[in-house]
Amino acid sequence: MAGYTDKPFRKLCREFGCGLTFSELISVNAIYYKNKKTLKLIERDIIDRPYCIQLFGADEKIFLYAAEFVEPFCDCIDINAGCPAPKVIRAKAGSYLLKEPKQLIKIAQTLKKHIKKPISIKMRMGYEKTNPIELYKELEQIGIDFITIHGRLKSQYFKGGVDYNHIGQINSILSIPVVANGGIDSFKKAQEVKRITGCDYLMIGQAAIGRPFIFEDLNKGIDSKRDLGFVKTVMKKHLQYMIDFWGDTAIRQFRKFFHAYLKGYPNIKRFNNMINNCSTNQEALAIIDLIES
Missing domain, CATH: 3.20.20.70 (Aldolase class I)
Structure with missing residues (x-):
């Protein structure tokens, strides 16, 4: 990890x-x-x-x-x-x-x-x-x-x-x-x-990458299906925590999480490409807002 x-x-x-x-x-x-x-x-x-x-x-x-x-x-x-x-x-x-x-x-x-x-x-x-x-x-x-x-x-x-x-x-x-x-x-x-x-x-190790809410599922005794709107909210919160900690370099650290959060959702290739090519934290936050399947 x-x-x-x-x-x-x-x-x-x-x-x-x-x-x-x-x-x-x-x-x-x-x-x-x-x-x-x-x-x-x-x-x-x-x-x-x-x-x-x-x-x-x-x-x-x-x-x-x-x-x-x-x-x-x-x-x-x-x-x-x-x-x-x-x-x-x-x-x-x-x-x-x-x-x-x-x-x-x-x-x-x-x-x-x-x-x-x-x-x-x-x-x-x-x-x-x-x-x-x-x-x-x-x-x-x-x-x-x-x-x-x-x-x-x-x-x-x-x-x-x-x-x-x-x-x-x-x-x-x-x-x-x-x-x-x-x-x-x-x-x-x-x-x-x-x-x-x-x-x-x-x-839990790798299963939490892109799904930190797995711990909530385990505590509740369920296997939930989270909609894209919920996942986008989690992504923005995660990125903001990374900005608070890593500063201007947060986007470089966040890209791998971005891909993991969207794994399995249809039609997200272009958003992955966008995050790979963006250079600032604010651009990344804006890209999350644009995501749709």
């Missing part, structure tokens, strides 16, 4: 009933070197509580430095052992840590020893093969507060089936909360995943 779950997007998801938000993937090295853009990414809105900052890295000492730095700005710190992006893997971070579980354990132990706020781990169910049950048990014994499992291998990226049975197996043997993740895009699917896994908690 790098490039998506910034402060404006999280605020919007909160307004639709999201219960816990996570920051974008934050590099511990970028925190260590005080990268200005990275420091901006950890900002949160006043309504954004509880809020978890998601960190990735490979060195436990730098990881601890970053965790101690961000601890005052969040309610929870998440160790990412799930991201399959090539640049993250090259840094021996994200899901690469599942290839070197001893390093993941070392990072987790270091943070639990020094950080007072809850520590969670977001992980894939394996790198090229399924994680051993012993890994989950050891993380629980260290004191990890909850684990989110994306039910795909790193090698699958975001394609192929999600193994909810694996998530359910782990949920049945751990006493800490297990959060099910992967492919949850509707209330109907959420019901199925909860039935298979037995998990009380679900994580």
